Amino acid sequence: MTEIRGKARFVRGQISTDDIIPARYKHMYTDPADMAPHVFENRFPELASSFEEGDVLIGTDVFGIGSSREQAVSSLMALGIRAIVSPRFGRIFFRNCWNLGIPAIEVDTSRFIEGRPVRLDLTGGYAIIDENQGISFPPPPQRMIRILENGGLLNTVLNEAAHSRNGI
Amino acid sequence: MSTPEPLVERIIDQHSDDAVTPGALVSVRVDRIYVQDGNSPTLARLFHKHGISSIREPEKVAFVFDHSVLAPNAAIADRMKEAAGFAKELGVQVMRRGDGISHVIAQEEGWFQPGTIVLGSDSHTCAGGANQSLALGMGVTDIAAAMISGETWLKVPETVWLNVVGTPHPLVRPKDVVLHILGTLGQAPFLYKSVEWIGPWAAALTEDGAASVASMGVEMGAKCVFLPPRRGRSSSVLSPVFAPDEANTITVDITGLDPVVALPHSPSQVASLSDVAGLSLDYVFIGSCTNSRLEDIEEAARMLDGKAVHPDVHMVVTPGSQRIMEDALRLGLIGILTRAGALVTPAGCGPCVGAQGPVPASGDRVLSTMNRNFKGRMGNGQAEIFLSSPLVAASSALLGRFPSIEELKA
Incomplete structure (x- = not known):
């Protein structure tokens, strides 16, 4: 869970959560799989259908500004996205990524290469680009790693509640 | 004098047992939670998926139905029904469709008390900062976790x-x-x-x-x-x-600053009004949690009083809450607007996110008083959305185009 391997997929420019998933779909559907075909449909039509299981999204500017909809994260996850790396994030989108169990890593992305392998080591605080270049980032706090390991915030909170009920 | 203690740190400190310094991750107790109708159906799904049937303090929670007041299709109607049923199961406060936008209601109902921590499942919850409340927009998983535990996690901001x-x-x-x-x-x-x-x-x-x-x-x-x-x-x-x-x-x-507009497709893409003066418009919307309050409706009505909206413009006004609607009715403002040819809709988010009508047509140039104009925002990626104050929007509706600053004065 603290190491992620995938393929770099760039999404360039400032990206809003409206770009990721237009609002009306979250009013129509609750299953992320139903929203997934509409990801980026206004801004980058066809992009969503090219994503593959294990892809790592690479942003170039602020990623995930605007609406609080976590459906922006869950619909990307439904398309196979397993991590997002960007120089900056919209703060609610950033939270939503970790809360749903995928890491959002703030790091300079100018050296990543489209379609090439990416390895993220969260506890070590570094990314390996195309199996040869390293770039470091501050390792996320233990508390956030724990959320990932639990498969998201809700599982974490429910586990903690169960533990305190059982007096553990 | 030493550096003053920032307001956010004072508020977090009163709600946390952790050491509060910028950059620290802390747990805080939450005073109020509200959920809007685009997220309550997903919240219901999360609760059912995880087998959760009750929450810690239902009296602190409210569900608001504001984005799809007039459900535009069967899928949205079904989701709203699920959300309403779920709210009933939880025993939380439920606002009616047409009661208004969650953030406007929050202000009217006094949910944003100074010094409190309020979570809303909508990014514009930050409106509570007008009342010195630490009001934070969050996704539904965060909201669900806070409903169960009474707490949330925060990184103390600079x-x-x-x-x-x-x-x-x-x-x-x-x-x-x-x-x-x-x-x-x-x-x-x-x-x-x-x-x-x-x-x-x-x-x-x-x-x-x-x-x-x-x-x-x-x-x-x-x-x-x-x-x-x-x-x-x-x-x-x-x-x-x-x-x-x-x-x-x-x-x-801001000495000498002239009125401005945001250009498609970002609120950070800003030009002076004089740069767009004369550009024709198809659709003008006055509303949203940014500009749907009485002052905004009043300004639009003053501009439209005794005049007519340009025949080529579709003008929509959506008051932010039922209370604002009633005040505007009492002051005769709604009559002024409808006589001028504006369509006044029930209170709520109006066409802001395209989760109800009216959706702009492809190629429409829209001027809106809402807060963001990302591509596709009002439900059609082929429309161009500009943002402005209600004053500029009302003047544009009369002229069928952006006014010059001289025309705005008149």
């Missing part, structure tokens, strides 16, 4: 003080100033931060104006914002501190 000085053009409204700041500084100075608005301009804002400014905090990229308390309010102990840390203070001089 604070930046935004000192606005000078006197702009008399027809500049709060919206113009926020757009101007976004256009000139972008999000970078505010991203993740707590923004304390200080200085004479912020202090002189009306209650409606302060709420409008606070609602745009998310457009600035801020974690939260705080406006000074309005005169006569008793929350002066929680006023942004007017002795800021100079290194973290941004001073913006």
Whole structure:
């Protein structure tokens, strides 16, 4: 869970959560799989259908500004996205990524290469680009790693509640 | 004098047992939670998936139905029904469709008490900063976790003080100033931060104006914002501190600033009104949690009084709440608007997100008073959306095009 391997997929420019998933779909559907075909449909039509299981999204500017909809994260996850790396994030989108169990890593992305392998080591605080270049980032706090390991915030909170009920 | 303790740190400290310093991750107790109708159906799904059937303090939670007041299709109608049933199971407060926008209701109902921590499942929850509440927009998983545990996790933000000085053009409204700041500084100075608005301009804002400014905090990229308390309010102990840390203070001089508009497709893409004067428009919308309060409706009605909306313009006005609707009716404002040819819809978010009508047509040039104009925002990626104050929007509706500053005066 603290190491992620995938393929770099760039999404360039400032990206809003409206770009990721237009609002009306979250009013129509609750299953992320139903929203997934509409990801980026206004801004980058066809992009969503090219994503593959294990892809790592690479942003170039602020990623995930605007609406609080976590459906922006869950619909990307439904398309196979397993991590997002960007120089900056919209703060609610950033939270939503970790809360749903995928890491959002703030790091300079100018050296990543489209379609090439990416390895993220969260506890070590570094990314390996195309199996040869390293770039470091501050390792996320233990508390956030724990959320990932639990498969998201809700599982974490429910586990903690169960533990305190059982007096553990 | 030492650096003043930022308001956000004082509020977090009162809600946490952890050490509060910027950058620290802390747990805080939550005072209030509200959920809007685009997220309550997903919340219900999460609860059912995880087998959760009750919450810690239902009396602190409210469900608001504001984005799809008039359900535009069967899928949305079905989701709203699920959400309403779920709210009943939980025993939380439920607002009716047409009661208004969650953030406007939150202000009217007093959910944003100074010094409280309020979570809303909508990014514009930051509007509560007008009432010195640490009001945070969050996704539904965060909301679900807070409903179960009574707490949430926060990274204590750094604070930046935004000192606005000078006197702009008399027809500049709060919206113009926020757009101007976004256009000139972008999000970078505010991203993740707590923004304390200080200085004479912020202090002189009306209650409606302060709420409008606070609602745009998310457009600035801020974690939260705080406006000074309005005169006569008793929350002066929680006023942004007017002795800021100079290194973290941004001073913006708005002397001589003219009205502005945001161009498609970003609220940070800002031009002076004179740069777009004469550009024709198809659709004008006055509403949203940024500009749907009585002051906004009044300004539009004054502009339209005894006149007619341009025949080529579709004009829609959506009051922010039922209370605003009733005040506007009592003052005769709704009659003025409808006689001029504007369509007045039930209170709520109106066409802001395209989760109800009217959706603009492909190729339409739209002028809206809402807070963001990302591509596809109103439900059609082929429309071009501009943003402005209600004053500029109402004048444009009459002319069928953006006015010059001279025409705006008239």
